[in-house]
Amino acid sequence: MDFATVIQILDSALRLMVPLLLACLAGLYSERAGVFDIGLEGKMLMAAFCAASVAYATGNAWLGLLAGIAGAVALAVVHGLASITFRGNQLISGVAINFLASGLTVLLGQKIFGLGGRTPSLEGAARFTEITLPFADALRGVPVLGRIYADLISGHSVLVYLALATVPLTWWVLYRTRFGLRLRAVGENPASVDTAGVSVTRLRYAAVLICGLLCGIAGTYLATAISAGFVKEMTAGRGFIALAALIFAKWRPWGALGACLLFGLLEAIANRFPNLDLGFVTVPSMFMNALPYILTVIILAGFVGRAIPPRAGGEPYVKER
Amino acid sequence: MGRLPRWADVILTPLISVLLAFAISALVILAIGESPVEALKVMVEGALGSSYGWGFTLYYATNFIFTGLAVMVAYHAGLFNIGGEGQAAMGGLGATLVILSLPWPHWALALPAAMIGAAGFGALWALIPAWLQARRGSHVVITTIMFNFIAAALLNYMLVNVLRPVGSMDPASANFPAATHLPKLSEMALAFGITWGKNTPANITLFIALAACVLVWLLIWRTRLGYEIRAFGKSEPAALYAGISPVRITVLAMLISGGLAGLMAVNNVMGEAERLVLNSVEGAGFIGIAVALMGRNHPFGILLSALLFGFLYQGGGELALWTTIPRELIVVIQALVILFTGALDNMVRRPLEWVFARSGKRD
Numbered sequence: 106m107d108f109a110t111v112i113q114i115l116d117s118a119l120r121l122m123v124p125l126l127l128a129c130l131a132g133l134y135s136e137r138a139g140v141f142d143i144g145l146e147g148k149m150l151m152a153a154f155c156a157a158s159v160a161y162a163t164g165n166a167w168l169g170l171l172a173g174i175a176g177a178v179a180l181a182v183v184h185g186l187a188s189i190t191f192r193g194n195q196l197i198s199g200v201a202i203n204f205l206a207s208g209l210t211v212l213l214g215q216k217i218f219g220l221g222g223r224t225p226s227l228e229g230a231a232r233f234t235e236i237t238l239p240f241a242d243a244l245r246g247v248p249v250l251g252r253i254y255a256d257l258i259s260g261h262s263v264l265v266y267l268a269l270a271t272v273p274l275t276w277w278v279l280y281r282t283r284f285g286l287r288l289r290a291v292g293e294n295p296a297s298v299d300t301a302g303v304s305v306t307r308l309r310y311a312a313v314l315i316c317g318l319l320c321g322i323a324g325t326y327l328a329t330a331i332s333a334g335f336v337k338e339m340t341a342g343r344g345f346i347a348l349a350a351l352i353f354a355k356w357r358p359w360g361a362l363g364a365c366l367l368f369g370l371l372e373a374i375a376n377r378f379p380n381l382d383l384g385f386v387t388v389p390s391m392f393m394n395a396l397p398y399i400l401t402v403i404i405l406a407g408f409v410g411r412a413i414p415p416r417a418g419g420e421p422y423v424k425e426r
Numbered sequence: 427m428g429r430l431p432r433w434a435d436v437i438l439t440p441l442i443s444v445l446l447a448f449a450i451s452a453l454v455i456l457a458i459g460e461s462p463v464e465a466l467k468v469m470v471e472g473a474l475g476s477s478y479g480w481g482f483t484l485y486y487a488t489n490f491i492f493t494g495l496a497v498m499v500a501y502h503a504g505l506f507n508i509g510g511e512g513q514a515a516m517g518g519l520g521a522t523l524v525i526l527s528l529p530w531p532h533w534a535l536a537l538p539a540a541m542i543g544a545a546g547f548g549a550l551w552a553l554i555p556a557w558l559q560a561r562r563g564s565h566v567v568i569t570t571i572m573f574n575f576i577a578a579a580l581l582n583y584m585l586v587n588v589l590r591p592v593g594s595m596d597p598a599s600a601n602f603p604a605a606t607h608l609p610k611l612s613e614m615a616l617a618f619g620i621t622w623g624k625n626t627p628a629n630i631t632l633f634i635a636l637a638a639c640v641l642v643w644l645l646i647w648r649t650r651l652g653y654e655i656r657a658f659g660k661s662e663p664a665a666l667y668a669g670i671s672p673v674r675i676t677v678l679a680m681l682i683s684g685g686l687a688g689l690m691a692v693n694n695v696m697g698e699a700e701r702l703v704l705n706s707v708e709g710a711g712f713i714g715i716a717v718a719l720m721g722r723n724h725p726f727g728i729l730l731s732a733l734l735f736g737f738l739y740q741g742g743g744e745l746a747l748w749t750t751i752p753r754e755l756i757v758v759i760q761a762l763v764i765l766f767t768g769a770l771d772n773m774v775r776r777p778l779e780w781v782f783a784r785s786g787k788r789d
Binding site for chain 1: 454459506508554558564565568569571572573575576578579580712715719750751754755757759760761762764765768769770771772773776
């Protein structure tokens with residue numbers, strides 16, 4: 106394997122990591138506030154559909170992004186209503202949201218575009234195109250570092266850099282702001298936050314809405330940057346891989362970056378080498394595709410460090426008890 | 427807040443929830459510019475209007491009874507098994523291996539063996555998540571989701587690399603020998619001289635599903651194990667205090683749950699396709715969640731809601747055939763049923779409790 110191939114695989118890993126990372130951070134906000142969310146998949150799918158439809162209609166990728174966010178936030182509100190206001194089962198609500206998105210996107214897509222659930226292909230300004238960072242072409246000649254800068258770091262859509270910037274931002278919000286402290290507290294011990302006179306309901310809604318926002322960007326990236334348009338079930342389990350990454354990262358932002366990079370890399374390698382030949386054994390592509398899930402189960406089993414979720418996760422807060 | 431009378435709790439609340447889900451589904455149909463009344467007519471006509479429709483409705487309902495019961499048994503133990511999809515897929519693998527490995531002389535011999543294979547593989551696929559939950563405290567919801575994906579990958583591998591007959595391009599197992607084909611309901615009816623449901627997949631497995639309903643009812647409400655499962659599901663500390671082993675109950679409940687999901691394969695793999703294909707479960711494992719929630723986690727309720735979903739599934743296919751409404755409408759209805767009966771339960775319950783508390787005071 107030569108240097109160019111390595112760069113290509115890493116480049117592809119970076120692209121594939123972005124939706125995972127955004128969804129993973131989305132889940133991080135929600136779960137850190139004590140609201141389990143297995144509906145990341147559905148929110149991403151809905152966002153991908155809304156973004157592709159509006160971007161196609163207006164020819165503007167940014168309007169598509171807004172629509173994608175709106176779509177995901179709408180589902181986040183449903184999740185908030187079910188799990189915060191009506192104190193329902195958060196897991197069941199997440200399952201329902203996944204199916205709702207999976208059905209509605211095809212139903213609406215077929216109604217609007219009549220292409221069996223696809224949207225028409227996006228072209229030009231309707232897509233987030235790759236931007237070239239300054240001096241990328243000039244520096245390409247520099248050995249190793251120049252290639253890394255020009256071919257790996259430069260040449261991605263703006264959403265990629267946005268996603269990467271979200272990691273330190275999330276770290277800062279979570280660990281260096283009052284909101285973050287309260288958010289973490291509400292996921293561990295909501296009664297203490299309530300005693301301090303801070304509304305548990307409002308904090309959890311804020312977290313769920315941020316989750317919707319980030320899922321919205323993730324879905325938009327899928328439909329308008331990685332591919333050119335929406336395809337039925339295009340999230341293909343990424344919401345669940347993001348969930349796996351979140352556990353892998355033990356609900357921490359920098360860990361999320363590492364976990365998503367690993368899972369992105371696995372996907373990139375699986376795409377590049379459908380049947381990976383390790384010399385002594387040929388690894389089938391199915392195994393590579395299942396590897397994120399297998400790794401998560403191993404992590405969950407506690408064989409490689411224990412992953413302990415936020416303590417109040419999954420439980421509705423009842424004030425009057 | 428006053429408590430609801432039993433009839434309101436068991437019948438009224440789920441009924442209102444389901445009606446709400448259907449009302450919103452009707453709005454969705456309106457929103458895509460179709461008539462809900464027309465859609466319902468097509469569905470009723472297509473699913474219940476002929477013995478042909480009934481043959482499919484009952485076939486789908488058989489699948490959903492198994493997956494619904496699977497969700498129910500775990501639910502009574504306080505476990506949410508979303509892994510029915512993977513467990514049913516593995517059940518298909520188990521049944522296929524059993525049927526193809528021996529030259530079965532007659533279906534009546536192959537059937538019990540295939541049932542053991544299907545239930546065994548399904549149970550085995552639920553065992554690891556169960557063990558992880560019981561011993562290592564990892565959440566069964568997350569692990570069963572992961573196992574759904576792992577099952578899909580494993581099945582894909584087995585079909586492409588192991589079970590595919592030489593020279594075939596299709597990722598599917600060999601056709602099952604004719605001797606192992608299960609009698610269809612239509613053939614059984616014909617034996618009595620009745621022409622019913624020609625060319626429909628409903629088969630003898632329906633009776634196994636009905637028996638499973640009775641057995642699960644006996645298990646949960648009439649046996650010591652069932653009592654322990656329910657006690658554990660209601661309160662883990664109380665069950666522990668009463669000497670009930672959490673590990674034992676978690677593992678047993680999940681094994682039974684996985685076994686029931688796996689048994690579905692007798693219907694769809696052995697009874698219908700008569701070979702193992704990719705994605706043979708077709709979401710039935712997930713529909714089991716809606717079926718169990720709507721059926722209030724009671725076998726009789728599950729039987730009724732499985733019939734309803736069988737009707738929706740077959741009716742949805744007819745819709746896609748005769749109107750411009752895609753069959754994904756069923757997924758939306760399924761989502762709304764799960765949402766309203768499962769997650770938004772309190773939205774219906776609270777106003778009802780208020781109404782009953784007020785009328786109670788007046789008496």
